[in-house]
Amino acid sequence: MQYRQIFEDAIGNLKTEKRYRVFADVERNAERFPHAVWRDEQGTEHDITIWCSNDYLGMGVNPEVIAAMKSAAARHGAGAGGTRNISGTSHPLVKLEAELADLHAKESALVFTSGWISNLAAISTVADLLPNCLILSDALNHNSMIEGIRRSKAERQIWRHNDVAHLEELLAAQPRERAKLIVFESLYSMDGDISPIKEICDLAEKYNAMTYIDEVHAVAMYGARGGGVAEREGQMHRLDIIEGTLAKGFGVIGGYIAASAAICDAVRSYAPSFIFTTALPPAVADAAAQSVRLAKSRPDLRMAHQRQAWLTKHALMKAGLPVLPNPSHIVPVMVRDAQLCKAASDMLMTRHGIYIQPINYPTVSRGAERLRITPTPYHGDAHIAHLVESLVDVWTTLGIPFVEQQDVEAPFANDAQCTYPALATRRAAE
Numbered sequence: 001m002q003y004r005q006i007f008e009d010a011i012g013n014l015k016t017e018k019r020y021r022v023f024a025d026v027e028r029n030a031e032r033f034p035h036a037v038w039r040d041e042q043g044t045e046h047d048i049t050i051w052c053s054n055d056y057l058g059m060g061v062n063p064e065v066i067a068a069m070k071s072a073a074a075r076h077g078a079g080a081g082g083t084r085n086i087s088g089t090s091h092p093l094v095k096l097e098a099e100l101a102d103l104h105a106k107e108s109a110l111v112f113t114s115g116w117i118s119n120l121a122a123i124s125t126v127a128d129l130l131p132n133c134l135i136l137s138d139a140l141n142h143n144s145m146i147e148g149i150r151r152s153k154a155e156r157q158i159w160r161h162n163d164v165a166h167l168e169e170l171l172a173a174q175p176r177e178r179a180k181l182i183v184f185e186s187l188y189s190m191d192g193d194i195s196p197i198k199e200i201c202d203l204a205e206k207y208n209a210m211t212y213i214d215e216v217h218a219v220a221m222y223g224a225r226g227g228g229v230a231e232r233e234g235q236m237h238r239l240d241i242i243e244g245t246l247a248k249g250f251g252v253i254g255g256y257i258a259a260s261a262a263i264c265d266a267v268r269s270y271a272p273s274f275i276f277t278t279a280l281p282p283a284v285a286d287a288a289a290q291s292v293r294l295a296k297s298r299p300d301l302r303m304a305h306q307r308q309a310w311l312t313k314h315a316l317m318k319a320g321l322p323v324l325p326n327p328s329h330i331v332p333v334m335v336r337d338a339q340l341c342k343a344a345s346d347m348l349m350t351r352h353g354i355y356i357q358p359i360n361y362p363t364v365s366r367g368a369e370r371l372r373i374t375p376t377p378y379h380g381d382a383h384i385a386h387l388v389e390s391l392v393d394v395w396t397t398l399g400i401p402f403v404e405q406q407d408v409e410a411p412f413a414n415d416a417q418c419t420y421p422a423l424a425t426r427r428a429a430e
Contacts, residue, residue, distance in 0.1 A: 059251025072286035115245030118255030123148030180209035192330030220249025226295035352390035
């Protein structure tokens with residue numbers, strides 16, 4: 001058997017389908033974020049602006065978060081020393097879990113090495129502990145949730161994305177006494193749409209089901225203290241399990257669940273991917289805890305972020321670029337062709353010094369290829385103007401269709417709420 005040829009053919013298939021992914025050699029600069037250095041294939045350095053980071057609030061470059069990590073590393077060392085079962089639980093992890101439980105107003109929280117692992121571990125473990133469980137999963141749930149569902153032995157059914165009428169049909173067809181777990185996200189990161197959390201909780205109560213919500217793209221970003229969309233909508237207390245990440249809005253790394261003490265203890269005690277995985281290092285835990293504390297006390301960061309996201313959407317739509325409308329901070333610019341999407345990304349990088357990774361199948365369906373733009377509070381007016389001009393040039397050069405000019409409602413009610421002078425001036429002029 002030609003083992004090598006099998007792998008070369010597999011990679012060749014991806015390249016033929018224009019789905020082969022190239023990782024850009026990017027070096028972030030904590031003092032100049034969102035600026036970074038890109039090294040091309042020849043090793044030449046270029047100054048670029050990052051427009052696709054999931055470090056939504058820039059917490060990964062926040063001086064207080066960095067200081068917490070440095071201090072903890074000096075005190076505790078670089079690593080965790082092993083699993084929590086073998087080496088014990090570092091005190092920074094204990095404090096981090098307390099901060100997360102408080103964030104979501106739950107009895108307990110449990111931290112994992114990533115959000116992907118927390119979904120895999122928690123969904124599969126909870127579903128397998130529930131006798132004769134039926135998992136009801138939103139059709140657009142993230143890969144990590146799908147893998148958690150697959151890992152479980154439970155029966156599963158898929159309900160059409162955000163379609164509560166379809167969800168109710170599936171629930172109504174089951175005996176009330178049967179264990180049921182509704183699994184969904186609060187904010188879907190590719191389209192930027194938001195789930196009907198209240199309506200889903202209403203159905204869960206009506207049909208005696210548990211709820212599991214993934215808030216990874218919403219924690220730190222929404223709610224009075226950054227608890228996510230569920231906090232903003234007053235629904236946190238109705239959700240059984242809230243899953244989140246420390247790697248996006250909080251800017252560090254790790255994942256977690258927040259729930260009752262019994263649920264967290266059960267997952268801790270039964271999930272192999274928790275039991276046999278080395279714990280987060282104390283320095284990471286301390287940095288994450290500091291980021292959570294900052295998010296709780298700094299609603300101005302969320303307001304600044306929402307303003308910049310709105311400015312970006314507004315400017316792109318006014319330029320006739322095909323932004324997919326949504327009520328969140330995600331800015332999808334639709335290309336709908338894999339080859340053109342890659343070409344647009346490459347041209348933005350080489351001609352304009354802008355880094356936006358192309359999003360192709362299987363992350364999105366074929367024909368839904370896009371550039372996914374994620375503004376931060378660190379992207380100023382000059383960055384946005386440069387982005388718009390660059391995208392217009394790329395669209396014109398590649399012959400990608402423009403659309404009729406659109407507009408988007410601002411995320412705040414009036415200029416009295418706007419303490420950002422450039423935005424107030426621009427809105428007054430319009």
